[in-house]
Amino acid sequence: MKSNFLCSFSVTSLSSDAFDIDLYHESLALRKRTFVDEMRWPLATLDDMETDQYDTLFSHHITAKVDNLVVATLRLLPTTHNLFGSTYMILDAHRGRLPDMPASIMQQEIIDPATWEASRLAICKSVLPRDRNALLRELINYAMDFIRGQNGSGMLGLMNPVFIRIFNRLGFSVSQFGPVCHQSDGPICVIKYDF
Amino acid sequence: MNRLQDFFSGYGYTVTSGLATANCVTSTFSASWVEKYFREGFDQIDPIFKFAEQNKRRCGFKQLTDIDMQTPLFEEAKAVSADSNIMITDFLGGSTMVLGGVNPDFSSQHLIDAQEVCKLTHRQVMTDRIEHLTDKQIDLLELIEMGLRDSEISYELGISSSAIAQRKKAICGTLGLTNFQTAAQLYTARKWSGLISP
Numbered sequence: 001m002k003s004n005f006l007c008s009f010s011v012t013s014l015s016s017d018a019f020d021i022d023l024y025h026e027s028l029a030l031r032k033r034t035f036v037d038e039m040r041w042p043l044a045t046l047d048d049m050e051t052d053q054y055d056t057l058f059s060h061h062i063t064a065k066v067d068n069l070v071v072a073t074l075r076l077l078p079t080t081h082n083l084f085g086s087t088y089m090i091l092d093a094h095r096g097r098l099p100d101m102p103a104s105i106m107q108q109e110i111i112d113p114a115t116w117e118a119s120r121l122a123i124c125k126s127v128l129p130r131d132r133n134a135l136l137r138e139l140i141n142y143a144m145d146f147i148r149g150q151n152g153s154g155m156l157g158l159m160n161p162v163f164i165r166i167f168n169r170l171g172f173s174v175s176q177f178g179p180v181c182h183q184s185d186g187p188i189c190v191i192k193y194d195f
Numbered sequence: 196m197n198r199l200q201d202f203f204s205g206y207g208y209t210v211t212s213g214l215a216t217a218n219c220v221t222s223t224f225s226a227s228w229v230e231k232y233f234r235e236g237f238d239q240i241d242p243i244f245k246f247a248e249q250n251k252r253r254c255g256f257k258q259l260t261d262i263d264m265q266t267p268l269f270e271e272a273k274a275v276s277a278d279s280n281i282m283i284t285d286f287l288g289g290s291t292m293v294l295g296g297v298n299p300d301f302s303s304q305h306l307i308d309a310q311e312v313c314k315l316t317h318r319q320v321m322t323d324r325i326e327h328l329t330d331k332q333i334d335l336l337e338l339i340e341m342g343l344r345d346s347e348i349s350y351e352l353g354i355s356s357s358a359i360a361q362r363k364k365a366i367c368g369t370l371g372l373t374n375f376q377t378a379a380q381l382y383t384a385r386k387w388s389g390l391i392s393p
Contacts, residue, residue, distance in 0.1 A: 014247035038392030129383045132391070147196055153238045155336060165330055185389040187326065 002168065005131035007064045007071060009142040015057040025049065027073040028060040034122040039149055039185075042100070053086045054119065060146065071127050072139055075120040076146065088117040090156055090190055094178075102181035103161050103192050105158070113152040116147045137170050144195050155193040160186055167191075199316060202309045203296030205276050210292045210320045212371045215244065221320075225275040227269040229389045237268055243282045250284045256310060260303060285317045288377025289367070292317040322385045324370045332366050335359065335380045365382055 005070035010028075028049035035041045036050050043050050044118040058081050064072040076090045086092060089101075091111070118140075127135055147155060156177065167174040177192040199206050200223070207222030207229065209215040217233040232238075238244050246257050259280045272278040279295030286292075294313055298305070328336070338348045345359055354362075363375045372378050 034390075034392060039389070053322070121390055123387070125392050127391070129340050129387075132387065133337070133341060160386060160389070162333060165333060169337070171333070183389075186385050188389070 001028050005134045007066045011062045013060045027063050030070050030073050031122050032174050047142040071124040073122050077117045079115045080113050089119045105178045107177045114152045116152050118157040157191045161189045205300050206296040208294035212289050228275045228277050243295045247284050252286050255284045272393045273303045285313050288373050289373025322381050325385045327369050335362050339379050340383050
């Protein structure tokens, strides 16, 4: 690996005793800058933050920092999540409950305390292309360690299918878990990580 | 976001790194008109392709006058609402997009937006072709994105430098480009789309 990309990772949750409000704010702010300001996705915002129905007491927010600036964020939610009619993003989309997302995207429904969903992955555009794979690899490693700490052993994500090959080359055990759907941003599919 | 149909009542465009044929046309004009257009060699006399030839490797725009359009070709095109009076060309890494659009009321205010939409459409056509790349071609693009030199790629993939050159050429061929750097940039933009703004 050529990249010498160095960053520090943290995780915070509204339900944690050590809840870090600044980190939580920076995570939602990077999502707003990335998805709303730059990509023009029609998402709900409040001031400089983007938020949705899956940012709950049960969600955990991982951030990667370089020189004290958040450069990437990822949200983790157990697939057992069910709050006020919302489960987790991939399952709600699969069931056709999210009008801006494709339906029938999962090979089968998963509701399992050992499997978590990774969503709202955003990376700051200041991260150079040559460093992005290294950053993503470390971000996923950190997420997997966190999930293992919760007695979990699997993770679902919704990404471009090209990442299946990339992640397997990077040493993860990753498989496609549903059909490829074509959207304006390109193809996406549910990816399942086993660890 | 503006789309081509916001500017033109009808349009047709070709995206190619060589000569335009009926196979590289995307059009709102009738299929029978497009088929006839190339079968009867109208592309040889249409001012749009002369304009594209003059603008080779450059982005350009031209609006035809009524006098320009007083020809048998335009008489015939008008009968099927395909009398394009607006010509736009866009160039990207060896690929040329040539667009003809119908809008008799086209104003200079439309120009910048219409050219931008053409540019985005051209880029979209090219990035959609990334789906046709093979796994081995993607492996090469991945290592290039990570900043590896050819000698390092050769070691990583266990292939010779001439095989790397052949693979780059094949990638350009699949995407319809002549510039490999553009191919690598399009790959990176497509891969990270939805995670990082382009």
